[in-house]
Amino acid sequence: MSTEAPIQAADSRAEARALSAAAATAGHAPSIHNTQPWRWRLSRSELNLYLDHSRALDVTDPDSRLAILSCGAALHHALVSLAADGWHTILARMPDPAHPDHLARLRLDHRMPVAPAAIRHLQTVGLRHTERRPSASTPIHAESLRAVVAAVESTGAGLHLLRPDQVYDLASAADQAQRAEGEDLAWQAELRYWTGGTRPLGSGIPDAVIPDRATLTTVPGRDFGHHGELPVSAAHENGATFAILYGPEDDEAGWLRAGEALSAAWLTATELGLSVLPLSATIEVAITRERIRHLLADLGHPHLVLRLATGDPAGTAAPHTPRLPAEQVIERF
Numbered sequence: 314m315s316t317e318a319p320i321q322a323a324d325s326r327a328e329a330r331a332l333s334a335a336a337a338t339a340g341h342a343p344s345i346h347n348t349q350p351w352r353w354r355l356s357r358s359e360l361n362l363y364l365d366h367s368r369a370l371d372v373t374d375p376d377s378r379l380a381i382l383s384c385g386a387a388l389h390h391a392l393v394s395l396a397a398d399g400w401h402t403i404l405a406r407m408p409d410p411a412h413p414d415h416l417a418r419l420r421l422d423h424r425m426p427v428a429p430a431a432i433r434h435l436q437t438v439g440l441r442h443t444e445r446r447p448s449a450s451t452p453i454h455a456e457s458l459r460a461v462v463a464a465v466e467s468t469g470a471g472l473h474l475l476r477p478d479q480v481y482d483l484a485s486a487a488d489q490a491q492r493a494e495g496e497d498l499a500w501q502a503e504l505r506y507w508t509g510g511t512r513p514l515g516s517g518i519p520d521a522v523i524p525d526r527a528t529l530t531t532v533p534g535r536d537f538g539h540h541g542e543l544p545v546s547a548a549h550e551n552g553a554t555f556a557i558l559y560g561p562e563d564d565e566a567g568w569l570r571a572g573e574a575l576s577a578a579w580l581t582a583t584e585l586g587l588s589v590l591p592l593s594a595t596i597e598v599a600i601t602r603e604r605i606r607h608l609l610a611d612l613g614h615p616h617l618v619l620r621l622a623t624g625d626p627a628g629t630a631a632p633h634t635p636r637l638p639a640e641q642v643i644e645r646f
Contacts (some may be wrong), residue, residue, distance in 0.1 A: 316552075317436060318473070318632070321497075322354055325357050325358075328357060328358065328400075328421050329355075329356075329357045331394075331395060331398045331400055331421065332355055332357075332359070332360045332395075332419070332595035333355060333643070334394055334398065335360060335390075335391040335392075335394040335395050335398075335419070335644070336353040336355055336360060336391060336642075336643045337394075337467055337639050338390050338391060338394035338435070338438055339351065339353065339388065339390040339391040339394070339461075340365070340387070340568070340636050340637065340639060341390060341438050341439065341441070342383065342386040342389070342572075342576060343381060343383065343386055343441070343443060343575070343576075343579065343591065344380075344383035344386065344392075345373070345374060345379040345382075345593060346370060346373070346506070346507040346508075346518060346617040347516055347517055347518050347634045347635070348368040348369070348370065348380070348383070348507065348516060348517075349368060349383070349387075349516050349636070349637050349642065350364060350365050350366075350368040350369055350377075350380040350383055350384060351363070351365060351384045351387045351516060351542050351642060352364070352642055352643075353381070353642060353643045354644045354646065355643055355644065355645050355646065356645075356646045358417060358419045358420065358421075359419060359421075360391065360418075360419040360420075361395040361415065361417070361418050361419075362384060362387070362388055362391075362415075362416045362417040363380060363414050363415055363416060364377060364384055364416055365379060366414070366415040366462075367640075368380075368513075368516070369407075370503060370507075371503070372497070372499045372500045372503045373494070373500060373503055373504070373597055375595065377565075378568045378596070378616075379593055379596065379597070379617075380569075381416065381568040381569055381572065382567065382568045382569070382571050382572040382575065382616060382617065383532045383572060384416050384572060385396065385416075385568065385569040385570060385571060385572020385573045385574075385575070386474070386572040386573070386574070386575050386576040387573065387576075388416070388417050388569065388573055388576075388627070389468070389572065389573040389575075389576035389577060389642070390438055390576055391419065391448035392404070392495045392573075393431065393434045393435055393576075393580070394425070394435060394438075395419070396428070396431040396434075397427060397431040397432050397434065397549060398427075399424050399426070399427045400421045400422075400423075400424065400425065400478065401421075401422045401423050401424070401425045402419050402420070402421060403419070403420045403421075403422050404417060404418070404419055405417065406566060406570070407565060407566050407569070408567055411632070413565055416421060416565075416569055417569070418471075431583060433607045434580050435585075437580045437584050438580065438585050439582070439636075440583055441579055441589075442631055442632075442633050442634075443522065443589070443590060443591070443612060443631070443634070444527065444588035444589065444590055444622070444630075444631055445522065445523070445524055445528075445534055445535075445590060445631065446511055446543065446545045446546075446549040446623025446631065447528050447530055447545060447546065447550035448552055448553040448588065448620065448623065449550075449552055449622060449623045449624050450550075450551050450552040451552050451623040451624070452552050452554075452623070453554050453587060453622070453623055455619060457580065457582075457585045457586075457587060458554060458621070460475060460581055460585060461578050461581050461582050461585070461587070462474070462603065463623065464574075464577040464578050464580075464581040464621055465558065465574045468562070468570060468572055468573045468574040468577050469570055469574070470558060470559065470560045470571055470573075470614060470616070471559050471560065471613060472556050472557070472558055472574075472578065472619075472639060473556060473557045473559060473608075473609055474553075474554060474555075474614055475555045475556060475557065475608065478492065478585035479555075479608055480531060480532065481531075481619065482608060483532055483555055483595070483605070483608065484494065484531050484532045484533070485544050485604075486593060486595045486601040486605060487533050487594055487595050487601070488644040489593055489598070489600070489601050489604075489620075490594040490595045490597065490598040490601040491533055491535075491536050493598050493600075493601075494594065494597065494598065495536065495621045501538065501589060504538060504621060506535050506537065508520075508523070508539075510537075510571060513634075513637075515635045515636055515637040515641070516517075516635065516636075516637055517564050517635070518537070518636065519541075519632075519634065520527075520541035520542045520543075521541065521542050521543060521632045522541065522543055522631055522632055522633075522634055523537050523539070523540065523541025523542070523543055524541060524543050524545045524546060525540050525541055525542055525543055526540060526545055527540075527543055528545055529550070530549065530550050530553075531551075531553075532553075532555060532592065532618075532620065533590075534544065534590065534592065534620075536596060543631060543632075548605070550603075550622070551620045552622060552623055553615060553620050553621065554620075554622070555592075555618065555620055555621075555622065556609070556614070556618070556619045556621060557605060557608060557609055557615050557617075557619075558571055558574060558575060558578070558614055558616050558617040558618070558619060559571075559609055559614055559615050559616060560574070560613050560614060560615040560616060561613050562614065563614035566585060567614065567616070568616060570601045571617065574590070574616075575617060575619075578619070579619050582621060586623065586624055587621050587622060587623060587624070588621070588622045588623075588624065589619060589620070589621060590619070590620040590622075591617055591618070591619055592617075592618040592619065592620060593617055593618070594616060594619060594636065595615075595618055596616065596618065602615060605618065619644075631640035
């Protein structure tokens with residue numbers, strides 16, 4: 314009596330479970346304004362990632378660069394899940410030139426040993442969060458910074474750590490971007506939608522993660538137009554490291570890889586006890602994005618600015634932002 318068919322059926326079910334778990338894990342990824350602009354199509358044999366324009370930011374992100382970057386972070390989260398489940402994955406980025414919203418296709422190839430780092434990364438997915446409070450005054454150890462840079466470089470991107478004099482240039486650019494966006498009524502309306510009570514359930518930025526007062530920081534964080542409920546101290550941050558995430562390409566493929574790099578950096582930083590705050594305003598505004606590019610010299614194209622800091626400033630983690638139900642972002646075939 315042949316057992317081949319039952320074994321193949323069991324393997325098929327295992328693959329389907331692994332892919333489903335990967336898509337669910339991807340839902341914890343960071344995204345611009347917590348819009349979660351990804352959509353997954355899941356079958357027994359493959360998982361496909363698409364950009365969902367229904368959760369796009371037409372004013373803040375008209376070319377979808379930050380939405381695609383967000384999808385790249387979700388893609389990396391999915392790969393982390395599959396590696397922790399012991400699967401070697403065949404990944405095709407931008408697999409269909411005729412359909413640019415089709416960002417990636419994942420197929421399971423074969424079983425492989427599970428590395429301890431993969432398990433650690435998967436556990437960290439649930440711990441990762443955005444820290445908008447001022448950072449602690451303790452500088453980051455050089456070894457920790459090297460580890461975060463190495464994590465970014467492992468994905469094919471780069472992380473440029475800013476010198477103190479460059480931080481002042483960054484602060485000036487961030488202030489210029491904030492003022493430009495703040496004077497745009499359409500931008501203000503879009504921000505209110507994603508930070509107010511009308512935002513879609515399970516997405517957006519609730520008051521619980523918005524500081525309850527203006528923070529004293531060298532580089533201004535996002536001005537949400539109102540104070541939230543997240544307690545912050547009156548201390549001025551002075552231990553943060555600011556960095557520019559960059560890559561060789563300034564197109565959809567480059568933005569996708571930048572998102573993968575962001576996820577790799579964030580998971581590594583969290584494991585090292587560091588907090589992370591993406592600062593995207595300077596990337597959203599064309600004139601300040603060019604100023605950030607000049608800070609890179611000839612290294613590449615800027616995709617995001619990051620603030621790295623030591624530990625949680627209040628000794629406790631900030632609340633996590635909500636997440637969309639899996640059935641809203643995963644289509645099963």
